[in-house]
Amino acid sequence: MLQYAKNLLFDPIQALGRYSQLLFKAFGAVPEFNTYRKNLWEQMIHVGIDSMPIVMLAAAFSGAVTTVQTSYQLVSPLIPKSIIGSIVVPSMVLELGAVVTGFILAGRVGARIAAELGTMRVTEQIDALEAMGLNSIGYLIVPRVLAGIVMFPVLYVAACFVGIGGGMLVGHFGGFVPMGVFVDGAREFFQPFDPIFGLIKCLVFGFIITSVSCFKGYYTRGGAEGVGKATTEAAVASCVLLLFADLILAATLL
Amino acid sequence: MKISNELKVGITIVVAITIFIFGVRYFEDLPLFQTTYSLTAEFDNAAGLIAGNLVRVHGVSVGSVNAVGISDETGKVEVQFHVDRKIIVTEGSYAVVSGIDALGAVRMDLFLGPRDAAPIPEGGLVGAGEGNDLFGDLTARAPAMVQKFDDVLSGLDQVLSETGTMLSEPNSDLRSSLASVRGSVAQLERLLTEERTRISSILRNVEDATGSIKTLSAENGPSVTKLISDLSVTMATLDKELISLGDASRGLTELLNKINEGQGTLGKLVNDPSMYHKMDSTLTGINALLADFKANPGKYLGEMKLVDLF
Numbered sequence: 001m002l003q004y005a006k007n008l009l010f011d012p013i014q015a016l017g018r019y020s021q022l023l024f025k026a027f028g029a030v031p032e033f034n035t036y037r038k039n040l041w042e043q044m045i046h047v048g049i050d051s052m053p054i055v056m057l058a059a060a061f062s063g064a065v066t067t068v069q070t071s072y073q074l075v076s077p078l079i080p081k082s083i084i085g086s087i088v089v090p091s092m093v094l095e096l097g098a099v100v101t102g103f104i105l106a107g108r109v110g111a112r113i114a115a116e117l118g119t120m121r122v123t124e125q126i127d128a129l130e131a132m133g134l135n136s137i138g139y140l141i142v143p144r145v146l147a148g149i150v151m152f153p154v155l156y157v158a159a160c161f162v163g164i165g166g167g168m169l170v171g172h173f174g175g176f177v178p179m180g181v182f183v184d185g186a187r188e189f190f191q192p193f194d195p196i197f198g199l200i201k202c203l204v205f206g207f208i209i210t211s212v213s214c215f216k217g218y219y220t221r222g223g224a225e226g227v228g229k230a231t232t233e234a235a236v237a238s239c240v241l242l243l244f245a246d247l248i249l250a251a252t253l254l
Numbered sequence: 255m256k257i258s259n260e261l262k263v264g265i266t267i268v269v270a271i272t273i274f275i276f277g278v279r280y281f282e283d284l285p286l287f288q289t290t291y292s293l294t295a296e297f298d299n300a301a302g303l304i305a306g307n308l309v310r311v312h313g314v315s316v317g318s319v320n321a322v323g324i325s326d327e328t329g330k331v332e333v334q335f336h337v338d339r340k341i342i343v344t345e346g347s348y349a350v351v352s353g354i355d356a357l358g359a360v361r362m363d364l365f366l367g368p369r370d371a372a373p374i375p376e377g378g379l380v381g382a383g384e385g386n387d388l389f390g391d392l393t394a395r396a397p398a399m400v401q402k403f404d405d406v407l408s409g410l411d412q413v414l415s416e417t418g419t420m421l422s423e424p425n426s427d428l429r430s431s432l433a434s435v436r437g438s439v440a441q442l443e444r445l446l447t448e449e450r451t452r453i454s455s456i457l458r459n460v461e462d463a464t465g466s467i468k469t470l471s472a473e474n475g476p477s478v479t480k481l482i483s484d485l486s487v488t489m490a491t492l493d494k495e496l497i498s499l500g501d502a503s504r505g506l507t508e509l510l511n512k513i514n515e516g517q518g519t520l521g522k523l524v525n526d527p528s529m530y531h532k533m534d535s536t537l538t539g540i541n542a543l544l545a546d547f548k549a550n551p552g553k554y555l556g557e558m559k560l561v562d563l564f
Binding site: 052 | 258259260263266267270271274277278279282283304305306307308315318361477516
């Protein structure tokens with residue numbers, strides 16, 4: 001019992017320490033570009049371009065649904081229809097574009113990274129890399145985290161573009177709000193900082209998802225079962241941390 | 255040809271950056287390819303204007319607000335905004351902040367100066383104009399209106415409560431008035447019930463009378479018409495007579511006027527007192543003569559030799 005309480009208290013702190021140590025080593029390995037150059041492009045394809053269709057699909061639907069539901073909620077004749085645009089565009093740019101993409105990446109990319117690295121760990125491929133004199137952290141973790149940081153904003157831009165476009169189209173052809181009115185409303189309340197804030201969020205989310213998944217995968221223990229556990233934990237921890245980061249960023253930067 | 259991973263990633267990133275920049279410019283209401291024209295305006299009160307609000311000329315969006323801040327030098331609100339290069343902002347232009355802050359729909363209306371005036375240079379200052387828009391006025395006057403509305407409501411409240419008191423008090427005027435009204439109505443009702451037969455007979459009589467009049471007028475239509483035409487002829491004759499009577503009376507008036515003025519014999523007779531005096535003296539003389547004649551008839555008769563006559 002006491003042991004359990006001790007674990008409950010110390011395990012997260014110990015994990016945080018190991019996580020920081022891993023990140024520290026990874027940052028140290030960033031200058032060794034040649035070690036991970038080839039891996040970086042591959043990871044960028046996996047993280048970014050391969051995720052593009054699912055991210056765009058989810059964003060288009062969230063934009064469309066936001067438009068439809070906002071127009072459903074705006075029943076007062078005093079409120080102009082353009083308000084739908086003023087609500088949908090900032091919600092997409094500030095929140096949905098980043099968070100929907102984040103969740104999809106946490107599931108798709110986080111799990112993949114954790115499974116990959118976990119399998120490499122349990123099949124002792126990482127040890128083999130070390131034995132070959134390669135910096136395994138520089139070779140495996142740095143390209144993945146960098147790919148996340150670089151490609152997440154790209155996915156975010158795609159998500160916003162498709163989401164706003166989807167909202168606009170559904171609003172127009174669904175008879176909720178004409179396109180011109182939608183754009184007018186969006187322009188009325190558009191803050192140039194909103195997309196910048198979205199990009200900042202994306203950089204943070206990209207870093208969190210990839211680094212947490214790498215951490216979970218890199219320190220996998222216990223065979224196939226351990227790989228499964230690491231995969232689940234990577235996805236869940238990425239999502240939870242992403243939500244916390246979202247709140248902290250909104251509270252500090254907005 | 256196999257596209258390398260580097261190229262794929264590079265193209266995706268470039269496309270994303272392009273979409274990002276153009277998207278932001280699109281929603282900032284900046285033209286996608288041309289540059290814009292930055293200007294500054296100073297206000298005493300920004301009325302809730304924030305960066306991103308639209309700038310309009312004659313109601314057309316031509317740009318947006320970049321930044322709103324308090325100027326260190328003048329202490330006024332300094333608004334930096336941009337408009338399309340196509341809009342030529344000349345000297346004499348002014349800006350007005352309008353819209354309701356509470357609805358969030360604040361914007362800046364730009365009123366352009368005369369077309370032939372010199373354009374304001376890039377970054378130049380545009381004057382502030384007086385707001386003349388309905389919502390602004392409403393916003394400014396809202397507190398007074400609310401106060402008045404409050405007064406009216408409290409007055410209404412008082413009236414209602416007094417009415418309530420009056421209604422609830424058994425001896426109040428209103429109650430007694432209502433009771434008497436009710437009594438009157440009841441009496442009227444009773445009357446109507448009791449006299450229903452009479453009322454209906456009266457109504458029947460009235461109906462009969464109007465019916466008779468109707469039949470009468472229908473039957474004797476031609477004679478009534480003749481009567482009326484005769485009457486109108488008579489009236490016309492009478493009218494003529496009256497006109498001649500008028501003439502006569504006018505003549506008479508003239509005559510009387512002349513008499514009054516002393517013209518003519520009659521006038522002199524009426525107006526000249528000398529005749530009266532003469533007649534008076536004559537009559538006095540006749541009186542004296544008659545008295546004398548009574549007293550001494552012989553004096554006169556002696557001369558006449560009355561007897562000689564017979």
